[in-house]
Amino acid sequence: MADVKKIATRESYGNALAECGADFPNLVVLDADLAGATKTGVFKKAFPDRHIDCGIAECNMTGIAAGLATCGKVPFISSFAMFAAGRNFEQVRNSIGYPHLNVKIGATHAGITVGEDGATHQCNEDVALMRTIPGMTVIVPSDDVEAKAAVRAAIEMEGPVYLRFGRAAVPVINDTPDYKFEIGKGVLLKEGTDVTIVASGITVSSALDAAEMLAADGISAEVINIHTIKPLDEELVLASAKKTGKVVTAEEHSVIGGLGSAVCDCLSEKLPTPVLKIGMQDRFGESGPAAALVEKYGLDGKGIYEKVKAFVK
Amino acid sequence: MNKLELQKTANEVRKGIVTAVYNAKAGHPGGSLSAADIFTYLYFEEMNIDPKDPKKADRDRFVLSKGHTAPGLYSALANRGYFPVEDLKTLRHLGSYLQGHPCMQETPGVDMSSGSLGQGISAAVGMALAAKLDNKDYRTYTLLGDGEIQEGQVWEAAMFAGHRKLDNLVVIVDNNGLQIDGKIDDVCSPYPIDKKFEAFNFHVINIDGNDFDQIDAAFKEAKATKGMPTAIICKTVKGKGVSYMENNAGWHGKAPNDDEYATAMADLEKIDAELGGAN
Numbered sequence: 001m002a003d004v005k006k007i008a009t010r011e012s013y014g015n016a017l018a019e020c021g022a023d024f025p026n027l028v029v030l031d032a033d034l035a036g037a038t039k040t041g042v043f044k045k046a047f048p049d050r051h052i053d054c055g056i057a058e059c060n061m062t063g064i065a066a067g068l069a070t071c072g073k074v075p076f077i078s079s080f081a082m083f084a085a086g087r088n089f090e091q092v093r094n095s096i097g098y099p100h101l102n103v104k105i106g107a108t109h110a111g112i113t114v115g116e117d118g119a120t121h122q123c124n125e126d127v128a129l130m131r132t133i134p135g136m137t138v139i140v141p142s143d144d145v146e147a148k149a150a151v152r153a154a155i156e157m158e159g160p161v162y163l164r165f166g167r168a169a170v171p172v173i174n175d176t177p178d179y180k181f182e183i184g185k186g187v188l189l190k191e192g193t194d195v196t197i198v199a200s201g202i203t204v205s206s207a208l209d210a211a212e213m214l215a216a217d218g219i220s221a222e223v224i225n226i227h228t229i230k231p232l233d234e235e236l237v238l239a240s241a242k243k244t245g246k247v248v249t250a251e252e253h254s255v256i257g258g259l260g261s262a263v264c265d266c267l268s269e270k271l272p273t274p275v276l277k278i279g280m281q282d283r284f285g286e287s288g289p290a291a292a293l294v295e296k297y298g299l300d301g302k303g304i305y306e307k308v309k310a311f312v313k
Numbered sequence: 314m315n316k317l318e319l320q321k322t323a324n325e326v327r328k329g330i331v332t333a334v335y336n337a338k339a340g341h342p343g344g345s346l347s348a349a350d351i352f353t354y355l356y357f358e359e360m361n362i363d364p365k366d367p368k369k370a371d372r373d374r375f376v377l378s379k380g381h382t383a384p385g386l387y388s389a390l391a392n393r394g395y396f397p398v399e400d401l402k403t404l405r406h407l408g409s410y411l412q413g414h415p416c417m418q419e420t421p422g423v424d425m426s427s428g429s430l431g432q433g434i435s436a437a438v439g440m441a442l443a444a445k446l447d448n449k450d451y452r453t454y455t456l457l458g459d460g461e462i463q464e465g466q467v468w469e470a471a472m473f474a475g476h477r478k479l480d481n482l483v484v485i486v487d488n489n490g491l492q493i494d495g496k497i498d499d500v501c502s503p504y505p506i507d508k509k510f511e512a513f514n515f516h517v518i519n520i521d522g523n524d525f526d527q528i529d530a531a532f533k534e535a536k537a538t539k540g541m542p543t544a545i546i547c548k549t550v551k552g553k554g555v556s557y558m559e560n561n562a563g564w565h566g567k568a569p570n571d572d573e574y575a576t577a578m579a580d581l582e583k584i585d586a587e588l589g590g591a592n
Contacts, residue, residue, distance in 0.1 A: 028446070052442070055476075060435045060469035067376075067439020067453075070417070070425060073446070075439075091432060091466075099417050099426040 005144075006169035009201075010108040012147035013165045014039025017076060017106075019148070021047045024155050030065055030077045032058045037167075038078040038108045058083040062091040062103075069101040074155055077103065081110035081164060085126035096160050097133040104154045105130075105162045110140075111252035112280070112297060113168040113202060118287035124280040128257020130162040131230050137161040137183060138230040140251075140259070142204035145174035146227055149181035157183060164201065166252075168290040171205045186233035188240070192222035195312045196240040196247045197304065200226045200259045202294070203250035203278075209301025210308060219312055229259050234266045241273045248276045248308050252299055255279040276311045278304060314357050319525045321592040322392065323353040324584050327554045329388030329401045331581065335574040337384075337405035340413070343564040344458060345385030347489040347522070347549040352389035354528045355454055364394040367421040371451045374440045376425045378433025378467075379458035379487065380414040381566070387411050387420070395422040431464030433457070434484060438470045441482035441542075452536075456485045460492030462503045468513065474542045475514030482542040483535045484515070487522065489551035491562040510544035522547025556580050 017029055021043060028050045035041045035053060044051035054061035058079050065075035077084065084107035085092065096103045107126060114122045130138050139154065139161060141147035147165060154161040173189075189204070190211050199207040204225045211221040222240050226233060241247050247267065249260035260277030267273045280297060294300050298307060314322065326349045334340035356362070360373040377386045384404060391398045396410075403409035410419040414428025424440070427433035437455035444451050457467065474482055486506055494500045503509070507517045516538045520527040528547075535543035551565070552558025555577040569577055585591040 049446070054473055055469075057466075057469035057473070059432075059466045060438070060473055063432050063435020063466070063470065064439035064442060064473065067425065067436035067441075068443045069439075070374075070436070071440055071443035071447075073443055090429060091435075094426070094429045095432050095436060 004171045006171050007144040008167055008169045009141055009144065009147040009165040010039045010167060012144040013106050013108060013151060013163070014042040016148040016151035017043040018046045020152055020155055021050065024074060026072060026074045027155060028052060028068060028073050028075050030054055030061050030075055032056055032061050032079045032083065034079055038106065040078045058088050059091045062088050063095050065103045066095040066099070066101050069103050075103050076106045078106045078108065080121060081107035081123035081126040082121055085129050085162065086123055089129050093133050097136055100135050100159055102158055103160050106165065107162065108165045109167045110164045111166060112285040112293045113166050113252065113290040115168065115290040115293065116287050119284040122285035124254045124285065125257070126164065127229055127253050127259065128261070131257065131262065135159060136230065137228065139183065139228050140164040140200040141227050142201055142225055143170055143172045143174050145172060145179060146181060150227065153181060153183050166202055170202050173205050173208065184228045184231045184233060186236040187225040187227070188236065189225050190221070190223040192220040192244065194220045194244055194246070195308060196222045196224060196244045197250060197308060198224045198226055198237060198247060198259065198263055199250040200229060202252050203299055203304065206299055206301045206304050207250055210304035213301060213305040214308060217309060219309065221308065226259060229262050232262050232266055234270070237263055237266055238271050241267055241271055245273065246312055247273050248278060248311060250278040250299065250304050253279050255281055276307060278307055316525045317588060319353055319357065321585070321588050322357055323350045324554070324581055324588065325392050325592055326353050326385070326388045328578065328581050329391060329398060330384045331555065331569065331574065331577045333384045333388060333401040333404040334568045336402040338568045339405055340384050340568060341381040341566045342384065343491065343551040343558060344379060344487060344489060345382040346553045346555060346558065347551045348382055348385050348456060348487045349553065350523050350525060350528060351456060351485055351487065351547060352385050354525065354532065356389045356393045359532050360454065361451065364422065367395060371449055373451050374424045374437070374453040376433040376437040376440070376453070376455040377415050377427050378437070378455050379430065379461050380428030380433060383413065383415050386415060390422040430461040431466035434467055434470040437482060438474050438479065441474070441479040442477065444481050445479065452481045452483065454483045454485065456487060459486055459488040459490065459497050459503060459506065462486060462506065463501055471510060471513040471515065478540050479542045480539050484542065484544045486544065486546045487549055488546055489549045491551045491565065493562070493565050495562055506546050514541055515544040516541050517544045517546065519546045520548070522549040523553055554581055554584060
């Protein structure tokens with residue numbers, strides 16, 4: 001797999017904004033002193049008048065975006081997931097969610113792949129927080145292709161959207177001619193009959209790796225990419241669960257409140273099915289290289305393979 | 314409007330506040346009454362708005378950052394013709410379009426949902442910034458409580474507004490001196506308020522916020538101020554106009570009972586008489 005192209009989705013985010021700038025004159029991008037890290041610097045270079053650095057004041061940035069949106073702008077607010085969703089939760093809920101304003105939240109550096117900065121900056125709770133806000137769309141792209149498509153789709157839809165991007169480079173897996181991104185529509189990546197693996201973000205490529213290893217053991221795994229956690233593609237999840245009878249969720253996020261919970265919310269009401277949730281098991285992360293952390297917390301192909309194998313036995 | 318007309322209108326706004334809160338059996342009369350003259354001046358004199366077209370593109374904007382004083386805003390909007398004054402009696406009732414705190418999706422004339430303290434000023438800054446980005450000349454006004462400015466986000470917003478030289482923004486502080494737990498300088502003093510805004514690169518004007526001559530002069534001065542935002546610090550009387558509510562922190566968030574309502578309306582009618590009759 002050495003020749004697989006790898007790009008961090010935060011890079012895709014910045015590039016997509018720059019690409020969309022000309023098509024959407026009302027698009028403005030706000031940052032809180034992290035334009036270099038969130039990669040919105042690319043947009044800033046192309047559209048300096050439409051990039052607004054708010055300084056290290058995320059809550060104010062969120063309110064400014066709300067005000068801009070009431071005047072017809074399409075603002076993206078950019079920061080690390082910890083601040084964009086965590087510090088900002090109440091601002092996002094009350095100033096953006098309650099009035100259902102057309103603000104997009106570009107949250108980078110989500111999850112443990114933040115790496116060396118450690119637990120204070122590794123947000124494993126953002127999807128849970130954002131998912132509870134009425135009317136909020138929550139998207140976790142799996143690679144460069146999907147991240148760029150998600151940014152454009154978010155601009156094209158009316159209403160608040162939370163987009164989750166990562167710091168570390170991840171394999172490009174969606175560069176196929178027939179790839180189509182639609183908000184709320186999951187992607188069936190690999191068909192299988194014994195177990196369904198539902199993944200989002202960085203764990204999508206891990207799930208594909210795991211499926212290959214499982215196949216070698218005679219286990220047929222279906223792999224679904226749920227890039228939109230809210231609204232969840234229930235139809236796809238239910239159809240797959242009905243077929244395989246066993247569901248595993250894999251996410252770079254707490255197993256409380258994220259993709260796993262969203263899938264369980266659906267299945268427990270509509271088709272009770274045994275579920276195994278892979279993710280951060282109600283604990284904080286720690287410092288270390290991203291790849292080592294992914295391995296330690298079992299979010300790589302091998303980690304998912306081992307857990308799925310034990311689950312289907 | 315001349316001064317007498319503004320005074321009479323403000324008294325009508327006060328009657329609406331007291332009536333709304335009385336019928337709601339809950340709400341915040343104290344800070345609504347202290348700011349009634351400011352609401353009246355904004356909606357009847359200062360702002361470029363059209364009650365028949367509440368979302369007119371280039372209208373001036375107002376954000377009630379101290380959103381709990383929604384009765385004051387609603388009463389001004391109703392008296393200005395955005396919706397029937399009679400509907401003020403539905404404040405906080407189930408199904409009413411007059412929510413406990415301002416909701417821009419429900420109420421005609423409300424430019425921003427607000428009520429969680431410290432957040433409204435940021436939205437106002439965003440509106441002022443939008444006008445600058447689009448080279449539009451509409452202005453944005455936001456009203457804050459003096460207790461509210463204890464919230465850190467207020468100063469994040471002030472720093473940004475000063476940095477960006479948003480001279481199309483007017484921040485009004487209703488300095489009635491009281492918050493829920495008592496006097497603001499006993500709870501956690503925000504004083505000196507004027508010096509703080511000056512330090513954040515605002516043009517600052519101190520006035521008596523219950524005196525229309527001073528209010529008028531201040532807003533004219535704000536409009537003439539270029540290159541920096543203006544903060545108008547309004548010394549006011551909490552509960553202004555209702556004898557037993559004046560300067561009493563207990564009336565921050567409490568509704569009058571039947572007898573108290575009658576007394577309040579009698580107090581306000583007395584003011585009408587002093588002004589030579591109601592509007």
